[in-house]
Amino acid sequence: MTHNSAKLHVIGLETPPFPCTEGSSMSPASSLRRPAFIAGLAAAVVAAVILYPSAKDNSVSTESVAYRAAGISFGAAGKDMRVTKTLNASGVTIKRSQQYINGMPVFGGEIVEFVGADGTTTAALGKVAKESQGQHPADDQNTQNRVRRSGVATFPGQDNKATSAKQVWFDPALFGMKGAAAVPAYQVETTAGTSVVEAASGTVLWKSPKEKEALNRAVCDLNNKSVEGRLQDYACGVAVKPGKTENGGNSQQKDVNNVFKFFDQSSTFYNGELKFDLTQNIGADYGDGVGKALRGTVRVCFNGQACPLTNAFWDGTQMTFGEGVTTLDVTGHELTHGVSQAVNGLGGQGEPGALNEGMSDIFGAFINQANGAAGADKWLIGKGTALGVIRDMANPGAHQQPDKFSQKVNTQQDNGGVHINNGIVNKTAFLVTDGQNFNGQNIKGIGSKKAIQLFWLVENSLTSSSGLQDWGKTVNAACKQLSGSGTLSAADCAEVAKATKATEVG
Incomplete structure (x- = not known):
């Protein structure tokens, strides 16, 4: 889920001179x-x-x-x-x-x-990049100032500041763009997102807005006060005193109590199913005495935008919600952006961004299902929010999303269609879990228990430049690994392969 003014959120060697053997x-x-x-x-x-x-x-x-x-x-x-x-x-x-x-x-x-x-x-x-060309200029103050200015200018109209700029190489081909070799560049981190800036010219080569989407917990209430779109203006424990923490607070505000509960349910899922501690891995310590905690601010509004805000986002350190969008699936979705940030570095642009959104939908849905979502509601994202249902993972076409790779939408809008093309990921996850006769494949689902373990291994196996078809092959490779350990069976992996074939990513 995005907020329109601000931060959003596979070996590459040349073909070797030997034939592939059977089974490769x-x-x-x-x-x-x-x-x-x-x-x-x-x-x-x-x-x-x-x-x-x-x-x-x-x-x-x-x-x-x-x-x-x-x-x-x-x-x-x-x-x-x-x-x-x-x-x-x-x-x-x-x-x-x-x-x-x-x-x-x-x-x-x-x-x-x-x-x-x-x-x-x-x-x-x-x-990986095979070729490189050029040399980095001296990393002096003039160069730093120049590339930082370019990085900040990438996200205009925002209160945006550069926080770091480090020397890197950038090969456009790794991200599906035209390019013959890696060139000297800078990775510029700003409060609004990440830019890769060519070292020599200052040209922006790649950008990814911070995903302003979304146990120790701290939840605050901004009470629909409109503020600037800066973290310090709405940070829970900095700009606003927590209304509820592990150590007390008895809020009468529904959204505060909802988020406090949903943080617990999401943490229980990640800890219980995946042995992943959300607080330790994505919690934030703002120096307010609460310690490292899952933090959220509810009923946030931003200057120049409609209030109440009908959105929710993860800004890199905490969750932020408009009024009436505090549901479990949305909370799980946004927290999973934090997980992806921690484990694989997927950005918010193009195919990697669509994967980021898709993985967040997958785990948001699994968390919801683990807490009772069933029937037609199992695969709906956003039901019960002020927005209503925004995606149907079982039927992406119901919300103008593609459900197979040949229907992928090429657009400059929505950061390259990240909230559109994630329909391909979502449909695959649905097919893997529940099964269906789809696109010439009669798929028998492997069930959520096995699917959760499969997609967790996938989440940990992606890289920052993974594309949709890379993801499909990762799904099949991960299944093979789990069949070797006994978590899944060879028969399960045959069904998984059908699912990725049906959505044209396998």
Whole structure:
């Protein structure tokens, strides 16, 4: 869900010179000659994607035995992968690595590996830049000022300030844009969003508005007072005193009590089903004595906009609600934006943004279902809010959304159609869970218990540059991993494959 004035919220190596063996699959990322997905790997292919962190800095040189064994070269020195995180999701070990060129990160250049019990990589997903051109200018104050100005100007009409600017490389091809190589750039973080600015010219190459969408809890009530669209004007515990916390407060305001309860129900779901602590992972400490907490401000209005505000959003640190939009599915949706921010870095633009919205709808719906939503209401988003139903995951077309990839809408509106094209993700999740005869596939659903574990592994396996079809292949790869651990069966994965085929993302 967006608020119109402000912040919203797969190995990419050249095709190797050896044939794929039976049981392997490689799908090129558009015309890039960079496989976006490798699974069912032959020994030589496995060697191409296994990362060997060094004792010194967790880096992996392109000249390593692994890459040489596969006959793969990036064509230039100085490119490497660095392991950034190893975690467990749904019982599967996941390793994340970031690409660097000459010591600087490649924006969106990431690899996610599934690692078996014996330590071998069983599947790898991600995109990396193959070529680079140019050099970064001196990172002096003049350069910093110039790129920060460009970053701030990306989101006009807002009280927007740059908070950081760091040197990166940017390859447009990683995000499905035209481009032959990674170029020197700056990743500029502002209070309104993220921009990637070309270092030499100051041209904005990519942008993602902050998703102003949405156990220790703090909930505040702004009482429909209109304020500027800055966090400090509505932050719970800074601008407004909490009306309800774990330590007390007996609010008579319905929205305050709703959000307090929904924070608990969402936390119970994430902790119980997924062993993920929302408070610790996405909570905020504003120095008000409450500590790190899930925070929300209700009945917020903004200057120059209709009041009451019929919207809700996650701004990177807390939840914010207009009046009458405090339902469990909306709260779960927005909190999941915070989860995505923490675990995979999906932005709010284009196909990665549609995935961000789709994953939030998926877990918002699962949280709602875990607390009694059933029948026709199971897959509705927004029912009971002042907006009414805004999406139907079982039937995206009911709200002018596509339900398969061939119907994807190409538009500059809505940050590249993020709240439109997530219908493809939503339909897939519905088919996986409940099943249906759709687009030539007769699918038997695997049920919510298994689907929750599947999509949690998917959530932890996405990268910031993942596209819709990358996501579909990740769904199938994740299912294969879970079938190996006994969480799902081979028969389940056959149904999942039908679902991704039906929506044309598999």
